[in-house]
Amino acid sequence: MHVPPGWLDAQRIRVYAAFVLLVNIGYFALRIWFGCIDRIPNVSPPGWDFAVFWSASWLALHGPAASVFDTALIERIALPLQNMLPTPFVTPWTYPPTFLLVMLPAALLPFPVSCFVYVSAGIAFAYHVCARILPTVRHPGWWLPVVAFPAIWVAAGAGQNSFLTFGLMGLGLIALERRPWLAGILFGLLAIKPQLGLVIPLVLLFGRHWRAFASAALTVGVFCALTGLVLGFDTFVRFAQALPAFNQFVVEYSDRWPRGISTVFGAARHFGVAVPTAYALHAVVAALAASAVAWLWATRAAFELRASALVLATLLVPTYLMPYDLLLLGLPLLWLIRDAARNGWIRGDGVAMVSAWLSPLIFYTPGNWAAGVYVPVIVFALLMVVVRRCVAQQAAHASECASMALACERSGSNVCGR
Template structure:
């Protein structure tokens, strides 16, 4: 009887595939790390040392943040939303010439408040300080997820994750959003009020917080939900008092204009928009149909989150589903946003180490780990069109693991009941 259960479990869950053992993982990661360093060095050379027009040096997106900070410090904060004012400051820092692809500030006042001190330092110094602080915060989240290991080489796949280098190259806020999401989920069970505060701080990039209320409501995490709502309210109020509440009105005006700009160029966006909407537009689908296809994918992703959180799946699977749905729901996503993929990959590694693997898991996880390299491709080749399918495949991996683990658990309970009945019968005899 026990042997039957073990055999049924072995048919469902396996060891990690041989092509992904520890030694090979380190070798693959080392190779990808060299590619990352090579591309990063090339951007430094062509963007700063021997500049070529329209080749941006590392920190090209931080140039927008720094420029918005400078405008807010030297005049009304609403000036940050004026493209005519921000481009003359940002474009020289980006080594870019004026083009149809504008450089606007489209972030909410909450993020402008966070970035307000940036221009107190020279651009290069401020950029380095910002990235070091964000990287430390993100690695703190990784350390809370990964089990303690003595062999530091296990950190090699983390350091080699291409999204880290894409984020550093852009000077983006993805390290901050990664840490807020990761640490918020880590704290959820034991410190729900702190988790809610961390989730509330994601108001710096609201589109990445759309799935959090769904998860908290269906998971019945009411204290975290209340804490998150209060944190958002306090954060917005503080931003209004410091920057002026007129910044919220300007932000509301800037959003439709930027959305229209994205739609206008969505069929020829450099390297693609990494969403179902962007994929559909890349292949020539009309805008209304592209929105419909995206809405279907978003509904599927949200349903997966609701199901896994309502049925109290294991923490690793619930957290992974939430992050993956966060990447599938917005219509606009860039390669640096894929840093969030590191969270479900880490949690699935932990879950697989504990519960075993299913065939196909490793392929989906490695594909997701490699997917940010779309940022290295030529601008005319929209390799990002395939990224949403990789993210959705990883979500399917999470759901399949839950179904299999529930089946294994049910078999375990059935075997235990049958064994107890058998033992009782024998004792009576």
């Protein structure tokens, strides 16, 4: 273990973060100018994804809730809000009915007001979780790198649900040891975006968190039942029917997706790999990530490392991932900082962590660069940092125990036995 890398001293961190913050503000300002004021066609103003959420809410409030799965109906409302012309890249509602239930009240407010309230509440929730993980984020010296994290600006600009999923996963992990029933409820609420909950059952099983597992399963059941009662159970039928079509759309355009799909599958397709082979490569990496998570949780590694591995695997297992989902990278970055403060740094940790912190900047690159296809390499590298830290800590602990045993043997004491 080593001290923090010299090139990451406090002064340099502030300078780098200030520069990235200016880039974020500049891009956000351009979106406002060309999307709201000058209104150049196909330049969306902030809230472009929330426009789909708001449109779905409006349709659900004014007619059968299942109508949200009619792309023609939802585009009629969403495209003007997005300042978009019809394109082959459709604007469908592909979320489960559980998320529609959460967003149902959105259209009770005008679109700009509703978007501001939604994003502000999400940011406040996510900040609360950050402060629980690393209380020093409240310190003035920390606000700059936290606020400058590009994923915050990407998620806020899109009006995405990333702040909500960030908070649910982060707070669920925080509560897992002491309040497992609450943790299960929070994990169960991730049914609003099921692909982000794929690794959680594995963690609860290998970590032997049976109460949290039962609570999560019960929460998902109640959540779905309540959704069916409020919106109609036919929404689940329509959702199941819509998924294959969206999956086919993603596969069809995966090799030329703007900025690339930030998964192993997306990267493979971008470089011309056939669909079956791309799925196979993705499955191999997903299996490696899941195996690392299972090992860390089964061996009861340091909590910070276990939690980090869960989040990183969550970003590696789904085949479809967008830049705003990279907000989740904030969780392992905070936990790794906390672990490094306690156990020291290892050479190379800083490079991997800074690369992960910068990775959401790919959203600002031209679409034909497809820079997002390189993100899985960074995420997997950060997962290897977690695994390496666990191995190093286990070796250090074994060495310490061996030294103590040797000292006891030489002194003829049986203190170690007691």
